[in-house]
Amino acid sequence: MEIKKLYDKVHHLVKEFTPEIIFHRRELHKIPELAHYEFKTAKYLAKAISEFGVTPKTGVAGTGLTVDFRGTGQLSIGFRCDIDGLPISEETGLEFSSAHPGKMHACGHDAHTAIGLGVVKVLHALGTEIPGNVRVLFQPAEEIQPGGALEMIADGAIDGLDAIFSVHVDPTIETGNIGVKFGPHLASVDIFEIQIFGEMGHAAHPHLSVDSVLVASKVVMALHSIPSRKIDPLHQIVITISMIHGGDAKNVMPAHVTLGGTIRTLDEGVRKQIPEIMKTTIKGITSAFDATYKLDIIKGAPVLYNDFKCASILMQTGQKILGYANALELPTPRMGSEDFSNYLTHIPGAQIRLGTNCSGCKEHSLHSPYFTLDEESIPIGVELFVMAILEYLTQNDNH
Template identity: 30%
Template sequence: MKSKLMQMLESRRDEIIALRRHFHENPELSFHEEETARYIADFYRGKDVDVQTNVGGNGIIVTIKGGRPGKTIALRADFDALPIQEETGLPFASKVPGVSHMCGHDGHTAYMMVLADCLIQMKDEIPGTIKIIHQHGEELTPGGAKGIVESGLLSDVSNLFGIHLLPFASAGTIGYHAGYTCTGRAYMKLVIHGTGGHGSSPHLANDSIVAGANFVTAVQTIISRRINPFDVAVITIGSFDGKGTFNVIKDSVTLEGDIRYLTDSTKEKIEFELKRLVRGIEEEFGVKCELTYTPDYPPLYNDPQVTDKVRQWLEAANDKDIKEVKECPPISPSDDFAYYAKMVPSSYFFIGCTPKGVEKPVYNHNPKFDIDEDALLVAAKAVGQVVCGYYGLE
């Protein structure tokens, strides 16, 4: 079956690319992917599978029931785009102003649709059930994965697998990492209330900008003095809204920040220290603070045993398109695949996609981001190899 599946995927390489280009031209933002979801659902129309739409929003779950009983696994691909104006100059560039697939989700969806169709045609040989998750809203809080998990439709799943296109290497290279692999993240908003006044008489006011500026500096000591140097953590204050008039002392300012951490214990430490620091700012400067701290995607934890199996299956693939399988370090971006990985032992790995002839590729979320489309077939084959390995299909 494995050889047959790989041959089927190779024969449909151009179709995968055509699908990717269709999605690339017609991007939709997170939680607004109505046309994309409809296009995906229509692809499965008339096929011998169960298709559930509007799962947790615009999500779709396609259930492929094998010819023999066995475990249920799930494969996930996301399909939302970003609020970025594309600058690639591609002939199939986004037709939607200010919206584009600058993260590779168009490719994820394209390879998964064709792989799923091939598995549907071969389902009588599968000793188990495969659920294909076409997921919306990965790029925007609270994340489409959360709603899909909460739907309960994955309660029978034993293990879950997913990939992400990443220009860490050329097409043909696959990267894996066991344990904590992607950071979790949290959103922070701090409103500092002082007392407004005339710029010439600061003693009659209480300057919220001074308190805010102190916070911006002091908050970095959480990373440098409270977190183990061997742990990964970042606090970024991305917005400081203190605009006013040059000779007026502001009565309040608003700061917003992005917080990343690689482990749950680091997450808890940062939250504790941040709240303690805010109390100190209130005491030191005589201001009142309103802190909003919202944990978002959890850290993504790849089950070591499942990930080691993935490594073994890929290394044993003996496939001309899968040229190298190597361990890679954790990455700093977050991904809501983490919700699936908290639900069941899972593995999330990376498909190299650096465009040919490019030495220093731009990374995901850049307006010039592009991929080597050969990576799409690699992705399909890699996940296909995982399916065959999982079910012992030769």
């Protein structure tokens, strides 16, 4: 079938399936589960996909699933959706709010997963009209570092794929629009913990102890100076100290203080430099005050680089479906991170931002207990990605 007729057919299929897709989104929203514990979610997905008439592969990376479609061409493309929730108590007041206390889908993974279910249902309806092979990946544990993508890769989830797409909802973009960034889209992230060891003493006699709190404060200030004084200002880097703990009494100088935070950059070369710079900086300060230290860095997601060809297909598909003005090229990268980037170190691909903010609605950020999204964005996501998949398979098969 020619691509224009496929657009029409997919549009009608998505319209027909939308009530069911929204139903699944709401059911998933009720049962958010944390990374690696998405047992109810995995069971729900397996049942829903089976009821579509498709057999999923379960137990991938523990609680992940994959669904394969064999078409008429040789090329293969993947579409990845993340399925985990966050340790946040929901305060949206929605009728379908989280039924799991202290857990919430506050980052839109329920919508990503519902879009994935919609893609599965539409592809199944297309059958042999698919001009190639497609794999839909339902990935656990995106919200932790180093993240579930590495486990999916280790379990063979992208074996045989030529490219991969992904989506992330975006409450800063209005529904009916998408944002596409070519090249570096999201930053790398590494998590660090620093332990400062001093000598406990009485608050009245600081000269008789080694003040771990003072040393820690010097370390915080010095680390914040690294981006501006140790790194070329043309490179974007953010070092954030987001956790500090030390002491239990107001009149006792603690022997130990713990600091924690993240390192984010848009350049893998700069990323490799930072640990050694941090070690040198911390060592100099602690030595000057007769303290010692221990630095641990957990390597997280790399920089997310959108492949030009894949991003172009998503942009062009968005222009055809939504209108030229509604497929926006994002002007700058963002300093958030996403472990989808791990797939892109193996195969080309791209992630786009799907607008989910209805006109005139109050905007709440991702990871907020008040975060909601416009459900009209979900069928848009389904149609966009089904057609982008078909465009990729058609365009590449013709070259």
